[in-house]
Amino acid sequence: MSEMLANQYFMARKFLEAEIELEGVIEKNPSNKFALKKLVVCYTHNNKIEQALKILLELITDDINFIIDTDPIDDDCPCFELINEVEHKNLYKNNSPKYFMMLGIFWLYCNFENSLINFQKALQIESENKILIKLYDKIKAYSDNVHSMEIRSEDRSIN
């Protein structure tokens, strides 16, 4: 298994092949954050939502900015394309928890607020999903923190 080949598959949007290669890479080095970050996208795309949520939770517990600061161009992140695919190609049943979870995951790489909205909708339907709850709490805490910092900085500029 080669990380470089996994990167190429990911770059070429061959998510099934990328998933297999990335799993091999993670097996050799379970702390490879870059591979894990990509594997979340592959699992989500390949309809393995529970596995994706689990890894995503580990990653944001360690460093949420590692996901949130992803740049669509500089990091060649496919999430905008995938959001478009989920929202407009009717591949998944609208308003199902899976639909909102997928969007929640993909949006986290591009816009944490949209991600939070989707995870919240998923939680309204699957309120007992423990990983989902933890994930939501982490993103919510981050969001609250960002907002309180914004308010403080606005206050400072008024004073």
Place this chain on the structure above:
Amino acid sequence: MINQKEKIQDHILDSIGEGVFTVDKTFRINFFNKAAEKITGFNKEEVLGKFCKHVFKSDLCFLDCPISIVLRNNKNIYDFEAKIVSKDGERKPIRLNSAVLYNEENEPTGGVISFRDQSEVEAFRKSLEKDTNFYGIIGHSKAMKEIFELIKEISESDAPVLIHGESGTGKELVANAIQKSSRRNSKEFVKVNCSVFPDNLLASELFGHVKGAFTDAHKDRLGRFELANEGTIFLDEIAEMPIQMQSKLLRVLQEGTFERVGESITRNSDVRIISATNINIDQALKKGSLREDLYYRLSVIPIEVPPLRERTEDIIPLINHFISKFAIIYKKELKELDDNALETLMNYNWPGNVRELENTIEYAFVRTNGATIHSSKLPAIIRNYVSNSSVKSIDECVDKNCERTELLKILNRHKWNKTKVAQELKVGRTTLWRKMKRLGLAEE
């Protein structure tokens, strides 16, 4: 010290004519030489740190990235055809070589691609194609046009085709045209010359072998029939195939099954067979060197490629085609033949057919410095043949074929100026027209 070494390496890579770039393991470009800048139109500064797919915008980046092929197969690739989009949006054909770079732990850490601009070669190929009539075959004669028509008609069929014709008539080009116009054109096209393999190796070549099947069989090997699965196989010089092999081939034709040498597992292959031969088939059948049942199986669609002497109307277009080709290959100006040279070529009987004509034009082309090829620059064998053979008058002809061939020569010599032809034949233009019509030349 390392910096100094790297500078020298960069300098070397900048001085070569091939474009070279390298990527890291995330496929971001980390080296881009001067030739790559020239071919793509991008400056080094514009591309360093960018993903290669964003720079080259090749379909291959998504379908079959050359570096990923090397990563998968552990084998460098050479002369791979691809298209890239240059900075000004032009799609450029290139040929590339690709390799993977490894660290000390033998893990892939990057890739290197060297590439050549093929735009000029492609333009040349297209300009030649424009002059040709059918998938690279030059044919203005009725016989060749009928072959083109037949190839179009059979394009939906998978029936075996047997191409018969003298050596040098272009049987392989006909086979290429059949494959390219068929519905299997996107699949493998495997060619085998049955006469070049010793008897014992041909079976292994066609059907493959398993490890240990014979002394040099160190590992399993796929045969050509397996490689051509779902595609087409071209068996050239089929009549040279040993008789034992012919029965095995017959089985493939009848049942689509075969066994690898040294193995008893029966394998299937869905292959369309095109074969060719230049031998006298009747004689081979009588002699028993070609199995009759195989012949009938192979020749569901027979195609007879006529010798050049029977389609002299193709000589001038072929000459023009070859002159254009050699002008590009030898980077010389276009040349033309003077009337004497043309007459000599028109009166020669071309036993080696189109291949001999091509060789003749190349010979004369390289011997000529000016813009005109004179007959003195033609091979002596051709000049001697023509000067020794008395020019046959049309009146001496005893059959229609001879009459047609001789009239064609005169028409070609006068570039189809009927007044001049009529003058040479000492007949009126109406008589000439009637004669042309009777010989099937009036519309050509």
